[in-house]
Amino acid sequence: MFNSKQFFIQRFSSHMLEVSRYLKYIFNGHLVFAMLFLVSALAYYYQAWLVQIPDRFPTAAIIAILFGLVTSYSPVRTLLKEADLVFLLPAEHKMDGYFWLSLLYSFLIQLYLVLLIAAALGPLYFATYPNKPTTQYLVAIVVLLVLKVWSLLANWWMLKIRDRRTRVLDTLIRLVLTIVIFYFFVKGEMVLSGIVTILLFGLFIYNYFLSRQYPGIAWDLLVEKDRERMHTFYRIANMFTDVPQLKTAIKKRHSLVAAVTSRINFSQEQSYHYLYRITFIRSGDYLGMYLRLIIIGGLCIYFIPNLWMKIVFSLLFLYLSGFQMMTLWQHHRTIAWLDLYPLKKEWRQAALVKWLMQLMIVQTIIFGLLFVFIGNLLGLAVVWIGGFLFSYVFIHGFVKKRLV
Incomplete structure (x- = not known):
């Protein structure tokens, strides 16, 4: 019964x-x-x-x-x-x-x-x-x-x-x-x-x-x-691991795609550079997550009164963005042509490393400009220098080891 x-x-x-x-x-x-x-x-x-x-x-x-x-x-x-x-x-x-x-x-x-x-x-x-x-x-x-x-x-x-x-x-x-x-x-x-x-x-x-x-x-x-x-x-889970049940929505966003791919040469070595850029713009929620982290981090920088805590929050949100964008590496792992096409794995790793570095540098520049807006040039210098160094160490010391 x-x-x-x-x-x-x-x-x-x-x-x-x-x-x-x-x-x-x-x-x-x-x-x-x-x-x-x-x-x-x-x-x-x-x-x-x-x-x-x-x-x-x-x-x-x-x-x-x-x-x-x-x-x-x-x-x-x-x-x-x-x-x-x-x-x-x-x-x-x-x-x-x-x-x-x-x-x-x-x-x-x-x-x-x-x-x-x-x-x-x-x-x-x-x-x-x-x-x-x-x-x-x-x-x-x-x-x-x-x-x-x-x-x-x-x-x-x-x-x-x-x-x-x-x-x-x-x-x-x-x-x-x-x-x-x-x-x-x-x-x-x-x-x-x-x-x-x-x-x-x-x-x-x-x-x-x-x-x-x-x-x-x-x-x-x-x-x-x-x-x-x-x-x-x-x-949400797909930002951290592959979710087979999820049918990813694709958004065209022609203008943004053109802006991030216009300088890419039409050659084999540049294939992954093109792929990861259009994946970031069009697939899943990568672009939305990246922008939300910038906005939330910017609000923390603007409203927190202590200068050094502003700097710490800048680096914290820089880390969160880089850590979340690492999932781009696994985004296409169920697509067979990544293994079938005559493209070197080194090209794939180099393309993602370069794109993540560019994203973190853009975020660092935005956070630094916020210090200009609130009239703190010391914060600008520390965030730009510290942000560039942190991005380089994080990408080459942490991310590259996990791109396997």
């Missing part, structure tokens, strides 16, 4: 086995060390900034927006696969246990984000409102958890509605109401917060009765949602 709860446990075990296989590559020693350093440094400057926080700083609005976002973001992970559209459809009336466990799983895996946001905003709350009792912030966290459950259930009910615009509008309304609830709560306006909570509860009840008009399960929509989330995970 079909047992939906037992089926979920089996599907969950299979899912965790697959995820853990890639997580060990994502959270490798180098990345963990870099992230620990980044978090520790940001926490230090965060505490230092709280000591001199401006009197009119919009703490209530920031807490309300972040609490509202983390509450409204409540995707339901069903772990369904395309084959379930055929094989589970006859057992739809027996799937209640499976979906209740999937809701519980969805809530538990999102708790880390709730606790992370609550822990990060706690010092800001107590620095802004030193006279308010600790219990009030704890109550706000409890309210956050309750509204999180509401949001998760509402999202589950709205997954029976196929009209995407209706689902998006419902999410936006719940997001706005949730932000207003937390804003009034942090400001101490409990009556107004209670009134808006009643409105949100009314919308919650409306979601329930609306879903009752659609008794069936939108199997294809559930499968599509889960496939999209797994695709996102695979894209």
Whole structure:
């Protein structure tokens, strides 16, 4: 006899086995060390900034927006696969246990984000409102958890509605109401917060009765949602190792391709130079990741007050970019012509080394120009000299040994 709860446990075990296989590559020693350093440094400057926080700083609005976002973001992970559209459809009336466990799983895996946001905003709350009792912030966290459950259930009910615009509008309304609830709560306006909570509860009840008009399960929509989330995970994992399940999207970007390949000669020796440049521009998320690291690193350089910590962050993000771009070496390993064509392996290694060096030099120049913008020529000199030396040592002392 079909047992939906037992089926979920089996599907969950299979899912965790697959995820853990890639997580060990994502959270490798180098990345963990870099992230620990980044978090520790940001926490230090965060505490230092709280000591001199401006009197009119919009703490209530920031807490309300972040609490509202983390509450409204409540995707339901069903772990369904395309084959379930055929094989589970006859057992739809027996799937209640499976979906209740999937809701519980969805809530538990999102708790880390709730606790992370609550822990990060706690010092800001107590620095802004030193006279308010600790219990009030704890109550706000409890309210956050309750509204999180509401949001998760509402999202589950709205997954029976196929009209995407209706689902998006419902999410936006719940997001706005949730932000207003937390804003009034942090400001101490409990009556107004209670009134808006009643409105949100009314919308919650409306979601329930609306879903009752659609008794069936939108199997294809559930499968599509889960496939999209797994695709996102695979894209992240693909930055660290090869993911066979991932179908890489190719973007043309003719202008950028022309810009990075215009000086390459049409010869055998230059084949890999051309390949790695267009791969960086068109395939996967290499270009996007490279630009995001530059932007985040630039923000750290601009806002961190200490000069030497600015320099350390410059080198840290330079290292992260170089380390992540190393995966270009493995990008084409499943393509047979790399082994069949009469191209020397030394050419391939030299092409990637040169391209990575150019990328790190461009990033070093950008970080250095930020010091010009903030009027610190000493930082400019140190970052440019240190960045060029670090790039050379990193490429020739670390990267080349792993290009095998």
